[in-house]
Amino acid sequence: MDFDLSEEQRLLKDSVDGLLKSSYEFEARKKYRAEKGGWSRDVWGTFAEQGLLGLPFSEDDGGFGAGPIETMIVMEALGRNLVVEPYLDTVVLGGGFLRRGSAEQRAAHLPGIIDGSKTLAFAQLEKNSRYDLGDVTTSAKKSGSGYVLSGEKFVVGHGDTADTLIVTARTAGGQRDAKGVGVFLVPGNAKGVDIKGYETQDGSRAADIKLNNVEVGADAVIGNAEDGLSVVNQVVDDARIALCAEAVGAMEEALKISVEYIKERKQFGVAIGSFQALQHRAADMFTALETARSMSYLASMASSFTDLDERTKTVAAAKVQIGRSARFVGQGGVQLHGGVGVTMEYKIGHYFKRLTMIEQQFGDADYHLRRVAQAGGITE
Amino acid sequence: MDLSFSKEETAFRDEVRTFFRESLDPAVRKKLQEGHHTSKEDLVNWQRTLNKKGWAVPHWPVEYGGTGWSAAKQYIFLEELQKTPAPPPLPFGVNMVGPVIYTFGNEQQKKHFLPRIANMDDWWCQGFSEPGSGSDLASLKTTAKKKGDTYIVNGQKTWTTLAQHADWIFCLCRTDPDAKKQSGISFILIDMKSKGITRRPIQTIDGGVEVNEVFFDDVVVPAENLVGEENKGWDYAKFLLGNERVNIARVGMSKERIRRIKELASSVMSGDKPLIEDPQFRQKLAATEIELKALELTQMRVVAAEGKHGKGKPDPASSILKIKGSEIQQTLTELLLEVTGPFALPFMPEGEGQNEEGDWASPIAPTYFNYRKVSIYGGSNEIQRNIIAKAVLGL
Numbered sequence A: 001m002d003f004d005l006s007e008e009q010r011l012l013k014d015s016v017d018g019l020l021k022s023s024y025e026f027e028a029r030k031k032y033r034a035e036k037g038g039w040s041r042d043v044w045g046t047f048a049e050q051g052l053l054g055l056p057f058s059e060d061d062g063g064f065g066a067g068p069i070e071t072m073i074v075m076e077a078l079g080r081n082l083v084v085e086p087y088l089d090t091v092v093l094g095g096g097f098l099r100r101g102s103a104e105q106r107a108a109h110l111p112g113i114i115d116g117s118k119t120l121a122f123a124q125l126e127k128n129s130r131y132d133l134g135d136v137t138t139s140a141k142k143s144g145s146g147y148v149l150s151g152e153k154f155v156v157g158h159g160d161t162a163d164t165l166i167v168t169a170r171t172a173g174g175q176r177d178a179k180g181v182g183v184f185l186v187p188g189n190a191k192g193v194d195i196k197g198y199e200t201q202d203g204s205r206a207a208d209i210k211l212n213n214v215e216v217g218a219d220a221v222i223g224n225a226e227d228g229l230s231v232v233n234q235v236v237d238d239a240r241i242a243l244c245a246e247a248v249g250a251m252e253e254a255l256k257i258s259v260e261y262i263k264e265r266k267q268f269g270v271a272i273g274s275f276q277a278l279q280h281r282a283a284d285m286f287t288a289l290e291t292a293r294s295m296s297y298l299a300s301m302a303s304s305f306t307d308l309d310e311r312t313k314t315v316a317a318a319k320v321q322i323g324r325s326a327r328f329v330g331q332g333g334v335q336l337h338g339g340v341g342v343t344m345e346y347k348i349g350h351y352f353k354r355l356t357m358i359e360q361q362f363g364d365a366d367y368h369l370r371r372v373a374q375a376g377g378i379t380e
Numbered sequence B: 001m002d003l004s005f006s007k008e009e010t011a012f013r014d015e016v017r018t019f020f021r022e023s024l025d026p027a028v029r030k031k032l033q034e035g036h037h038t039s040k041e042d043l044v045n046w047q048r049t050l051n052k053k054g055w056a057v058p059h060w061p062v063e064y065g066g067t068g069w070s071a072a073k074q075y076i077f078l079e080e081l082q083k084t085p086a087p088p089p090l091p092f093g094v095n096m097v098g099p100v101i102y103t104f105g106n107e108q109q110k111k112h113f114l115p116r117i118a119n120m121d122d123w124w125c126q127g128f129s130e131p132g133s134g135s136d137l138a139s140l141k142t143t144a145k146k147k148g149d150t151y152i153v154n155g156q157k158t159w160t161t162l163a164q165h166a167d168w169i170f171c172l173c174r175t176d177p178d179a180k181k182q183s184g185i186s187f188i189l190i191d192m193k194s195k196g197i198t199r200r201p202i203q204t205i206d207g208g209v210e211v212n213e214v215f216f217d218d219v220v221v222p223a224e225n226l227v228g229e230e231n232k233g234w235d236y237a238k239f240l241l242g243n244e245r246v247n248i249a250r251v252g253m254s255k256e257r258i259r260r261i262k263e264l265a266s267s268v269m270s271g272d273k274p275l276i277e278d279p280q281f282r283q284k285l286a287a288t289e290i291e292l293k294a295l296e297l298t299q300m301r302v303v304a305a306e307g308k309h310g311k312g313k314p315d316p317a318s319s320i321l322k323i324k325g326s327e328i329q330q331t332l333t334e335l336l337l338e339v340t341g342p343f344a345l346p347f348m349p350e351g352e353g354q355n356e357e358g359d360w361a362s363p364i365a366p367t368y369f370n371y372r373k374v375s376i377y378g379g380s381n382e383i384q385r386n387i388i389a390k391a392v393l394g395l
Ligand SMILES: Cc1cc2nc3c(=O)[nH]c(=O)nc-3n(C[C@H](O)[C@H](O)[C@H](O)COP(=O)(O)OP(=O)(O)OC[C@H]3O[C@@H](n4cnc5c(N)ncnc54)[C@H](O)[C@@H]3O)c2cc1C
Pocket: A276
């Protein structure tokens, strides 16, 4: 058993931390958010230069062949700095699907991801699908050798700036059938794609997307058009794993900011951090953070499990712990700050908001708890 | 012991319920049900509707416009108001400065201000907190120096709720710089149009502007705006804060939230069933309903005790109402957030629901964020626990 990072991994961590420290001050983040599309092309460019965008792709595909621990290191750093650039959407989700795509698809898309010229978004959520990935009504009807897609997708992360959308659509079966879900690559500017972008509660961007008889070729299908749900599950689990790491980074920083604050802030002639009520809250936040970190490690290890049931169950368990810890640390951080905690001017509220949204992203604690319970628990 | 309302009280409840539902603008009611902000006009109109009916300030003494209702009736009135839901009366006038004025003010102040508060001719705000003085309010630094028949006020207040609409502010100012903390503070009424006052809005994490900083730079205030005696302001402030806790439990509002949660959870799907049919969700909601019932009865016990022994000093046990009331309000915003699920993410500036889902979902995450305030203001929950530990348990 070894929880230490390798030399290379430590170097990666130092370089990402260094990069963000210089480029991602609180004020700078505001500036990036105000840029067109809500994120910074310059920052994205430096991510490409540092190789972050090619991390999980094989060397044959032009990437670095890194594993889940490297992604975890990057996601934690993104969480610590509340980064709004589309890393999860492009590299983890988009890249996750493409890694499982054909040689032609990889050749067509990965170079653009790796050099930072192209971004992706995953269009999955529907009006009534909630957290169920197999609940799909968007239709993909066979037409000649290709397909025609119709339907509506909601809250697609960075959907308004993506060059390519990855869309789940039904080729066969009823709304909630596991069989009959396909995954399609759709250019963001394809005819019939109607994209409405907006800001999100946590300072990022998302979009609602209408697909009005959008025509795609046979080469747009990732994997098996009739049986793509298993790939969707795997890739979304990878995204959940990444979100766990991002949450750990955000919690770590939220706790740090809060502890610094209560050491500084004086009331009744003393630092408020001298009150045991606040010390205990901070100690409980620390406990929540560290238990979440442990589960985030476990989730990252699970990424390479070959037993898919075990993989899914472990990731679900991690997401439960992360969800609960994220809520506790986010709320606690605000409470420790008092009034300034509920203002835009202080950082803590922004961490609270991002943590809240991670809680809900790809399934909240209740949803995953139910899955773990239905699977009979996780104790061997 | 009898935990139910009498026949007369039940009839009274039906009367106020009917009046609220019939006389409140349905558009305003809808805004409140869905968690949208109400406008200044909505509040003023509603207060004037109540005033016409003679119900603007039921809890005030009859001679100043009160109704003379029993404690139980007052309670029913507020609960029905919150359950409607109707705009809650702006507390700064009717619950805070009004009672201070009729209890400690002079005749001139009573005659001038009280009817204007009841009719909301003046919008009041509360100038207590300062950047360096939150939980430790008595450390406040804003000064009022006597000069002839005026006070010259200098300093800064913060967190001043809705000061952007305010005509008047009631302030705690230091009038005796040499006195220790609590002594040397005076309670002064200041016209917000006075020269030397600047307001700066503070944006809260939900994106709204409900609080402000208020700066005083050599503001000249007529000495007649002092309430009661000079350097006795702390006593009046304690009286006021005791009143502030009276309706802090917001039981009626939480009941309305529960109704809303059930309504939304009946239309949101979780798999092939509405979320409300999910046993896990129902249990969480039921657990909160039980907590709310316990709070409601606790509040009624406080109310009944007040009815018997008169108001006097606030019961330190009313800290229970603040702690549990705020925790339940916060839990309910969490449940609403959970109902909304992924649709909580879009940020839609007020009134700009961009997608069809956005209309009902857009205020929910902001409300959740915003409601973190309820365990911070009005004496934080940590401070309330300190009060119970010290004043009740003798620790
Ligand atoms: C089943 C059992 C087995 C034990 N086995 C051992 C053993 O093998 N060897 C051994 O040496 N001892 C043992 N102990 C004793 C144990 O370590 C003490 O009970 C413990 O240290 C608490 O001390 P106390 O009982 O005197 O309670 P107190 O110290 O009087 O504490 C009472 C309460 O006050 C709280 N408290 C005390 N100080 C503070 C503070 N500074 N801040 C906040 N809260 C505070 C405590 O948390 C507790 O809730 C055992 C106790 C139990 C119950």
